Amino acid sequence: MTWTTTLGLRWPILQAPMAGAQDSALAIAVSRAGGLGALPGAMLSPEGLAAELEAIRAAGAGPINVNAFCHSEPAPDPERQARWQAALAPWYAEFGLDLETVPEGAGRRPFDHAACDAIKPYRPEVVSFHFGLPAPDLLARIKAWGATVLSSATTVAEARWLEAHGADAVIAQGLEAGGHRGHFLSDDLTRQMGTLALLPQIRQAVNLPVIAAGGIADARGVAAALALGADAVQVGTAFLCCPESRASTLHREALMSEGARHTALTNLYSGRPARGIVTRLVRELGPISEAVPAFPLAGAAIAPLRAAAEARGLGDASPLWAGQNASRCRAVPAAEVVRELARGVER
Template sequence: MWPDRRLIDLFKTEFPIVLAPMAGVMDAELVIAAAQGGALGSLPCAMLSAEKAREQVGLIRQRVKAPVNMNFFCHTPVDLTPEAEARWKQRLAGYYREHGLDPAAPISAANRAPFDAAFCEVVEELKPDVVSFHFGLPEQELLKRVKAAGSLVISSATTVKEAVWLERHGADAVIAQGAEAGGHRGMFLTDKIAEQPGTFALVPQVADAVKVPVIAAGGIADGRGIAAAFALGASGVQIGSAYLRCPESKVSAAGRAALAEGRDDSTVITNVMTGRPARGVQNRLMREAGPISPDAPPFPHAATALGPLKAAAEKQGRVDFTNLWAGQAIALGRELPAAELTRDLAKSALARMKALAG
C-alpha cells in the first residue's frame, strides 16, 4: 500500500517510520513502544556508557522482536580553553547568584562522546540492525567494522552536498534533515545555519541526487506530513517531536507543560545550550543570552556550566535552562502511547495518500 517500499524492505519494519533518537529524553521504553507500533526504534547512545548501551539494547530485545537502531555522534572533539570557560562562566554568573549557586564548585563535564573504537566493539558485539550517525560518518576503518558486523548505516544530511557525500562514503540510506527539525543540526560540511534549506525544499533535491532511500525529517508530525514526504520523493520519515508527549518519553512534567503550550513559533535554533546549533523550545537562557551567542564554548562544553542551573530551575518547575529539543511541528504532538501513535501516523498517512490518488 505504500508507494515506495524501499525503506520497509531495507529495515524489515512494518512501517517506513523511524523514531528519532532523542538523547536525554528517552530510553529503551520509548524504543520498545515505537517498535511495537511498527516503526524502527532508535536508541540514542551519545550520552550512554558502553555498559549502559548494552543494558538498554538487552531490554529492547527482551521485549520486542524487531529491528533496532543504535545512534551515535561522530563530531570531532574540541578542547575547552580556560579563556572560553571563563567567558562563559562570566556570562552565566548572574544566574548562579540568583539561584544561590557557587560558580567555583566542581561540575561534572557534559557527556556527549563521539563514536570510537570502544563503542565500535559494542556494535560488533550487539550487531544492531541499523547504526545511525549524526554529524557525518566516523572514520573509514570504524565504518568498515560496523558494516562487517552486518549493520546498515544511515546518517543525516542538511544539504544536497552532504547527502551525496554520505552516499559516496557508504551510507545505506540518507536522512534529509530540514531546518524545521528539532535537535542538533546534522551539518558536517558546512557551519552556515542561515543557508540550511527546509524539508520541503531539501527532500526532493536529495532524492534526485542520490540512489539510496531518503528519509525525510523536520516538521513531520502527522499523516499529512508523511504523505507530503512521499510526494516529495522520500521512502520514509524520521519523527521525533510527535513522540515527546508519549507516556514512554522521559520528558519532565515542566517540559511536558511547555510542549503542550507549543506553537509554530515556539522553537528557535540556538547554540547556548550545548555550543552547537540545535532547535528547541525557547527558554529564558535562549531569550536572554542568545539564541546564538559568541560566548558559548564549543560543543558540548556549553552544557557543562548549565548543569547546576538546569537542576535548580527544574526543582522549581521551570525549564529556564533545559535543552528541550523540538521541531516546528511541536503543536501537532499528542499524548498517546507511542505504539498507538505510530499506528495512527501510518494509518492516517495511507488514508491521505489514497485520497490524493483518487
Template sequence: MPTFDLARLLGTELPLIQAPMAGVQGSALAIAVSQAGALGSLPCAMLAPDAIQREVAAIRTGTWRPFNLNFFCHTPPEPDDAHEARWRERLAPYYAEFGIDPAGIAAGPGRQPFSAALCDLVEPLRPPVLSFHFGLPAPELVARIKRWGGRILASATTVEEGRWLQARGADAVIAQGLEAGGHRGHFLSDDLSRQSGLFALLPQLVAALEVPVIAAGGIADAGGVSAAMALGAAGVQVGTAYMLCPEATTSALHRAALQSEAAHHTALTRLFTGRPARGIVNRAMRELGAMSPDAPAFPLATSAIAPLRAKAEAQGSGDFTPLWSGQNAAGCRPMPARELTRALAAGFGPR
C-alpha cells in the same frame, strides 16, 4: 525517479523511523515503536557503555523486531580555558541569583563520538541498524558495521552532505530540514544559511542521490507523511510527536511546554551544548541570545549551565532547560506510541 523499499532495507513493516531523542527516551519508547512495525531508535551518545548494553538487552527482551542505535560523530574540541572563563562570567549573574558557587562546577564533555572502543562494545550486540549525526565514523568502523550486516543511516542538512554520506557508505540518508527539533546534523559547514526547510531540501536530495532519502523535520501527522512521500521520500523520521507518549521519559516541565502556547515559538540555540539545536524559546535564550558566541564549542557548554538548569527545575521552572522541539508540535499528543505510529502510517496509503 527510482523507488526504494525502505522498509525492506530496515527489516520493518513500515518505512517510519522514530527519531532518537537523548534525554527524553530510553528503551521503552524504542520497543513500543518497533513492536508497532516501525523502527524504534535508542540515543546512545550520552550513555555509558554498561548502560548501552543494558538498554539493548531490554530492547531484545521487549521485541524481536529491528531497532536502531544512534551515535554522534563530532570531533571533540580542545578545552579553551579563556573561552570557558568568558562563558562563566556571562552566567555569573544567574549563579548569584540561584546561590551557586561557580568554583564548584567541574568542566567536562557530556557526549562522546563513536569510536573504535564503542564499536568493540556494539559489534557483539549486532544492532540491525545504526544511525549517525554529524557525519560518519572512520571508514574502518563503517566497514566493520557493514561486515556484521548492520545498516547505516546518517543525517544531511545540505545536498553536499548527502553526496558525502552516500560516497562513504551510508545505506540511506536522512534529510534533516531546518524545522527539525534537537541538534542540527550539519558537519561540512557551520553556515546555517546553507540549510533549508525539509520540503526544499528533500526533492534536491532525492534527485542527487542513489540511496533512499528519509524525510525529517516538521512531520507530525499522516498529512505530513503523505506530503513527504509525494516529494520522493522513501520514508520518514518523526521525533517531536513522540515526546508526549507515556513510553517517553520527557519531564513534566518539558511535557507542559510542548502543550502550551510557548511551543509555537522555537529557535536554534547553542547555549545548552555549544552546537545549534532547536528548542522552545525560554528565558536563557531570550536574555543570553540564543546563538551567543560566548558558549564554548560542543559539547563543552553543557557543564557550566547545568547547575542553573537543576536549580530552576527544582523550582518548577524550565528557564534554563533545553526544551527541544521541532517547529511543528501540533501532532504531539499524550497517546501510546503504538497508537501514534499507526496514525502516522496512514500517510503511506494502502500497502
C-alpha cells in the same frame, strides 16, 4: 520490495533518536508498532549502551536503530570558558550557585571502538550517525555484521558526501527539525533549508534511499514527504509526550502549550545549534552566543543551573528540544502515534 521492508519494518516510519528524552522503552514501543525504534547512544557509556540493548533484545521488539554522534572532541579553551562563565554569572548568583564548582566533562561521547564493542554483540539492524560518519575502520566494523548505516544531511553537499563515504541511506534533516542540527561540512546555517525544499533536491542528487525529517507530525505530513520522493520519514517531537518517553513533566507541559509555537536554533545548551522551545535563558542571552564553549563542553555549566531551576518548577534553563511542529504532541501510547503516521502511507 521497498528499502524499509527489507529491514523487516511494516511501515516506513522511523522514530528519531532523542538523547536525554528517551531510552529503550520508546524504541521498543515504536518497533512493536511496526516502525523503526531508535536508541540514542551519545549520552550513554558503553555499559549503558549494552544494558539498553539487552532490554531491547529481551523484549523481542524487532529491528532497532542505534544512534551515535561523530563530533571531534575539542581542546579546552580557558579564555572562551571564562567568557562563558561571565555570561552565566548573574544566573548562578540568582540560583545561589557557585561558578567555581562547575564540573568538567563533555556529557556526549563521539562514537569510538568502545561503543562499537558494546553494541556489536546485539547486532543492531541500523546504526545512524549525526555530524557525518565515523572513521573508516569503525564504519567497516559496523557493516561487517550487516547493519544499514544512516546519517543526517542538512544540505545537498552533505548528502553527496555521505553517499561518497559509505552511507546506505540519507536522512534529509530540514531546518524545522527539533534537537541538534546534523550539519558537518559547514557551520553556516543560511545554507540549510526547510524539509519541503531540501527533500526533493537530495532525492535528485543521490542514488540512496532518502528519509525525510523535520516538521512531520501526522498522516498528512507523511503523505507529503512520500509524494516528494522520500522513501521513509523520521519523526521525533510527536513522540515526546507519549508515556514511553522520558521527557520531564516541564518538557511535556511546554510541548503541549502555546509556547511550543516559538522555537529557535540555539547553541547555549551544548555548543552546537539545536532547535528547542524558547526559554528565558535563550531570550536573555540570545539564541546564538560566541561566548559558548565548543560542543559539547557548554553543557557542563548549564547542568547545575537547569537542576536548580527545575527544583523550583521552572524550565528557564532547560533544553526543551522540539521541532517547529509540536501540534500532535499528545499523551497517548507511541503505538497510537505510529498508527496515525501510517495513515499517510496508505493514502
